[in-house]
Amino acid sequence: xxxxxxxxxxxxxxxxxxxxxxxxxxxxxxxxxxxxxxxxxxxxxxxxxxxxxxxxxxxxxxxxxxxxxxxxxxxxxxxxxxxxxxxxxxxxxxxxxxxxxxxxxxxxxxxxxxxxxxxxxxxxxxxxxxxxxxxxxxxxxxxxxxxxxxxxxxxxxxxxxxxxxxxxxxxxxxxxxxxxxxxxxxxxxxxxxxxxxxxxxxxxxxxxxxxxxxxxxxxxxxxxxxxxxxxxxxxxxxxxxxxxxxxxxxxxxxxxxxxxxxxxxxxxxxxxxxxxxxxxxxxxxxxxxxxxxxxxxxxxxxxxxxxxxxxxxxxxxxxxxxxxxxxxxxxxxxxxxxxxxxxxxxxxxxxxxxxxxxxxxxxxxxxxxxxxxxxxxxxxxxxxxxxxxxxxxxxxxxxxxxxxxxxxxxxxxxxxxxxxxxxxxxxxxxxxxxxxxxxxxxxxxxxxxxxxxxxxxxxxxxxxxxxxxxxxxxxxxxxxxxxxxxxxxxxxxxxxxxxxxxxxxxxxxxxxxxxxxxxxxxxxxxxxxxxxxxxxxxxxxxxxxxxxxxxxxxxxxxxxxxxxxxxxxxxxxxxxxxxxxxxxxxxxxxxxxxxxxxxxxxxxxxxxxxxxxxxxxxxxxxxxxxxxxxxxxxxxxxxxxxxxxxxxxxxxxxxxxxxxxxxxxxxxxxxxxxxxxxxxxxxxxxxxxxxxxxxxxxxxxxxxxxxxxxxxxxxxxxxxxxxxxxxxxxxxxxxxxxxxxxxxxxxxxxxxxxxxxxxxxxxxxxxxxxxxxxxxxxxxxxxxxxxxxxxxxxxxxxxxxxxxxxxxxxxxxxxxxxxxxxxxxxxxxxxxxxxxxxxxxxxxxxx
RNA sequence: GGGGACGUAGCUCAGUUGGUUAGAGCGUCACAUUGACAUUGUGAAGGUCAGAGGUUCAACUCCUCUCGUCCCCACCA
Numbered sequence: 001x002x003x004x005x006x007x008x009x010x011x012x013x014x015x016x017x018x019x020x021x022x023x024x025x026x027x028x029x030x031x032x033x034x035x036x037x038x039x040x041x042x043x044x045x046x047x048x049x050x051x052x053x054x055x056x057x058x059x060x061x062x063x064x065x066x067x068x069x070x071x072x073x074x075x076x077x078x079x080x081x082x083x084x085x086x087x088x089x090x091x092x093x094x095x096x097x098x099x100x101x102x103x104x105x106x107x108x109x110x111x112x113x114x115x116x117x118x119x120x121x122x123x124x125x126x127x128x129x130x131x132x133x134x135x136x137x138x139x140x141x142x143x144x145x146x147x148x149x150x151x152x153x154x155x156x157x158x159x160x161x162x163x164x165x166x167x168x169x170x171x172x173x174x175x176x177x178x179x180x181x182x183x184x185x186x187x188x189x190x191x192x193x194x195x196x197x198x199x200x201x202x203x204x205x206x207x208x209x210x211x212x213x214x215x216x217x218x219x220x221x222x223x224x225x226x227x228x229x230x231x232x233x234x235x236x237x238x239x240x241x242x243x244x245x246x247x248x249x250x251x252x253x254x255x256x257x258x259x260x261x262x263x264x265x266x267x268x269x270x271x272x273x274x275x276x277x278x279x280x281x282x283x284x285x286x287x288x289x290x291x292x293x294x295x296x297x298x299x300x301x302x303x304x305x306x307x308x309x310x311x312x313x314x315x316x317x318x319x320x321x322x323x324x325x326x327x328x329x330x331x332x333x334x335x336x337x338x339x340x341x342x343x344x345x346x347x348x349x350x351x352x353x354x355x356x357x358x359x360x361x362x363x364x365x366x367x368x369x370x371x372x373x374x375x376x377x378x379x380x381x382x383x384x385x386x387x388x389x390x391x392x393x394x395x396x397x398x399x400x401x402x403x404x405x406x407x408x409x410x411x412x413x414x415x416x417x418x419x420x421x422x423x424x425x426x427x428x429x430x431x432x433x434x435x436x437x438x439x440x441x442x443x444x445x446x447x448x449x450x451x452x453x454x455x456x457x458x459x460x461x462x463x464x465x466x467x468x469x470x471x472x473x474x475x476x477x478x479x480x481x482x483x484x485x486x487x488x489x490x491x492x493x494x495x496x497x498x499x500x501x502x503x504x505x506x507x508x509x510x511x512x513x514x515x516x517x518x519x520x521x522x523x524x525x526x527x528x529x530x531x532x533x534x535x536x537x538x539x540x541x542x543x544x545x546x547x548x549x550x551x552x553x554x555x556x557x558x559x560x561x562x563x564x565x566x567x568x569x570x571x572x573x574x575x576x577x578x579x580x581x582x583x584x585x586x587x588x589x590x591x592x593x594x595x596x597x598x599x600x601x602x603x604x605x606x607x608x609x610x611x612x613x614x615x616x617x618x619x620x621x622x623x624x625x626x627x628x629x630x631x632x633x634x635x636x637x638x639x640x641x642x643x644x645x646x647x648x649x650x651x652x653x654x655x656x657x658x659x660x661x662x663x664x665x666x667x668x669x670x671x672x673x674x675x676x677x678x679x680x681x682x683x684x685x686x687x688x689x690x691x692x693x694x695x696x697x698x699x700x701x702x703x704x705x706x707x708x709x710x711x712x713x714x715x716x717x718x719x720x721x722x723x724x725x726x727x728x729x730x731x732x733x734x735x736x737x738x739x740x741x742x743x744x745x746x747x748x749x750x751x752x753x754x755x756x757x758x759x760x761x762x763x764x765x766x767x768x769x770x771x772x773x774x775x776x777x778x779x780x781x782x783x784x785x786x787x788x789x790x791x792x793x794x795x796x797x798x799x800x801x802x803x804x805x806x807x808x809x810x811x812x813x814x815x816x817x818x819x820x821x822x823x824x825x826x827x828x829x830x831x832x833x834x835x836x837x838x839x840x841x842x843x844x845x846x847x
Numbered sequence: 848g849g850g851g852a853c854g855u856a857g858c859u860c861a862g863u864u865g866g867u868u869a870g871a872g873c874g875u876c877a878c879a880u881u882g883a884c885a886u887u888g889u890g891a892a893g894g895u896c897a898g899a900g901g902u903u904c905a906a907c908u909c910c911u912c913u914c915g916u917c918c919c920c921a922c923c924a
Binding site: 005007008009195202218219220221222233265266267269270271275276277278282283284285286287343344346357389390392393396397400488489492519523525545556557558559561562563564565567569570572573575576577578579580582583584585586587588589590627629630633636637644645648724727728730731732734735736737738765803804806807810811814817818819820821822823824825827828831832835839 | 861863877890920
C-alpha cells in the first residue's frame, strides 16, 4: 500500500499531482465542504494582471492569503477564497502595442476594433499563464468562481456603478489640467504620477516691462512653456514688486502683452520671487490662471510637439523647442543666468516618462462625498488596518484627496458607457445605445471613446465578483469579505477606493481587516528590479527547492507592513527544513503502526505531549492575530528541535510509536496552511486514503488539557540540561564521541536521573552512569551534582568560576539595594534571591 | 516642506503589557558520521542591543534629542 519514501524529498514529483487532487475534490468551493459551516470566511484575491507573471510580491500575498484560507477551512468556516485577474489597461495595451510594432503596424493603422481583438487574443494566449502559476503556489482558491475584470458580469457591474454615479452628479466631464503621459498617450490620475529627483537647470529670463527699459526676471525649469505664458505673478507682500502689480510685460519672442498679477501662492523666497504663469502647462499656474481669469494658451500638444499657438516653433518637439528658445533668448540677451538645479520631476509611474501637464477634456469622479463615509468606517473600527500605523496614512490621504480622473485615452478597458446625441451632443449614461435623446429626441448616438481607469473596475472587486448588482446568494453569504491582504503600495490605488465604492454601492465595508505585507527587497535591501537583474523569479525557485520552501521563505522572518529581503540561501534553508520533516516522517512510517490506545508512559512522552499542546495554542493564537511569522517559527522549532532532536532520539529507546504518530499527525494539521504540499503528501502515507481523509479538510486541532503538565516541562528541562552539560564538557575537553564516559551523580534529583538513565547514557554517550556520593563534583545543577571521569582543564574551570562570581556580585548588589527590595514586586525579589542561592551553591561546589 | 519606518552577533532577523547572565537561522571554528536525515548531528567562538540624556528599584523595551539608512505624501516655478 504505502509507497517507499525516498531519502530526500522530491517536491516536483508530487506537487502538481497533489494540487490536482485538491482541485478535483471540490473542497476549494465552500459549497462542497463537509459538515455544517455557518461562519463565513472570505478572501478576495487581489487580481494579478492578466498578462503578468508571478513575482515574489504575488508569492508573498498569495501565501499569506492561502494560510488564512486553509486555516479557516480546517477550522470549520464556510471558507471562500475568490480568485481572478485584472485587465490592467495601460500595461496590457503597451505589451500588445509592442507586439504589433514588431509586425510593423501601430494601433491607429489597425483601428480600434481590430486592435481590441488583438488584445483579447493576447489575453487568451497568456491569461492562463498567471493562473497556472497561482495554482503552482498551492493557492486553494475556488476556480469555479474565477473572474476577470472584463467579464460580461463585471462589465455590467462597472456600467451600473458608472451610470449611478453619473446620474447622481458624482461623475462629471470637465476641461481641466491633467497629468498627461506623452508615451502612454493618456491622462493619468495623480496617483499614477511619481516624483523623481532629477538634475536640471533653472533658467533666469528677463521679461521686459512694457513702455520702459526695465525688466522683471523670472526663474523657470521649463523655458519652452513661456510661449504660453499669460501673466507674471508676484506675492502681494513682496516689496520688490508691489510697484509693478497691474503693469504689463512684453512677453519675449511672442511679443504679447501680459499682466503682472499679485497672488499669495507665490513663494517670495524662491528664484526671483516672480513667476511666469503658464495656465495650460502647469497645475499650479492653472489655478492661478483661474483666480485671475487669465487666458489659457496651449503651446504643447498631446503628441509632445509644439502646437500652432507656438508660432514659429510649431511642429517642433518639446526638447528641440527648448533648445531653440534658449539660444534665441540668449542672443537677445534675455538670459540673466542659468544655474544647476535639482528638483522633483513628475514622471509616469509606469514608464518613467516626464509628465506633461495638459489641458484636456476628461471624466472625473467627485470624491469628497465618498471619502467621508470611508473615513467614518475606519474611525468606527468597521475596517481595521494591520499594522495600525497605515490607518494614519489612510486618513491623511483621504483628507487631502482630489477628484479622481477616471478617463483614459486607451482602447483596452471598459469603454465609458456614455452616449452623445449626434444632434444636440447631450450625453446619456447607458450600457447600451439609447433609443432616443431625452433632450431633443435625436436618434443618432456615438459612444464616448475613452475607457475607464483600471482601478475603477477593481474598486468594485469584492462585490462585483460575488454577483453585484444582482442580489445573489454569494453576495449575501460572503460580503463584506473578511480580510483584504495586500501590499502597502496599493493602499490608495485600490484599498481606499474599494472602501469608498463598496460603501457607496452595498452600504457595507468591503472587508473588515486589511492586512498589509511588506515589499520584497533583494539581498542588499534594494527594490527588486527586473532590468537590473536583482530580482528572484519564484518559478525556478519553486522548481529547485519546492513550493513549500518558497512559502516559508516569504512568511517566516517577515512582519506586517515591513519590507524584507529575499535571497536564495534563505530558500535553501527552508528546503532543508522540509527535508527534515520528510525524514522525520520516513522514520516514523518505517515503524509498525501501534495497536490499541494511545499511551503516555514516560517523562519524555508527557513532555512532548505538553509541548504539542503549547504548540497548538501558540499556532492558533498567532494565526488569529495575523502573526504568521511567529506561528511558522513555532512550528519550525517544535519539529526540528523538540521533536526530531530530542523526542525522536529518545523514542529509539522507548519506542512509543503511538506518540510518534500522534505528534506527527497533529503537527501536520497545524503546519498544513503553511506548507500544504509536503504535509498532504506525508498525511496520505499516515492515514487511510479517500477524499474525506485529505488533510485539507481535517478539523483543526485543539489543545488537550488532559495532557498538559508543567512538571514534565520542568523535569525534562533538567534532563536536557544534564545531557547538554556532559556534551559541553566533552567538547570543551576535546573528548571524542567514540570515547564513552563514566559519570557519577548524587543529590535530590537522583530519582529523575535513575528513571531516565538509558536516555542520558545514549544522548550523552556514556558507558556508565551511576549514583555515588561525590566529594568534588565536576559541576552541579539544582538538586544534582555530577562528576565526570576525565582530565579536567583547569583554565576552563577558572573561567567558569570567574563568570559565576561576577554574576553573584551583580545579584548581591541588586539585593542589598533597599530601593529594589522595597519597591519591586515580591515575586521578583524572591526570584532574584533564588537565583543568588543557586549560583552561590554552584560556586561552592566548584571551588 | 509634512509624515512614517528601521538601526540587536560577520550577514538576515526574533525579542509580546519594562524584571532571561539578550535569542534563532546562515556563515565561521572544532569534533562526529554504515539505518530518518550531510538538505545531518554535537559543541564553541561572536553583541557596551546606533549614540547621548531622562523616567524608574529596574530600560533592548517608555520619553526627548543626535547620528545613520530607507520609504511615503506634497502644484515652490
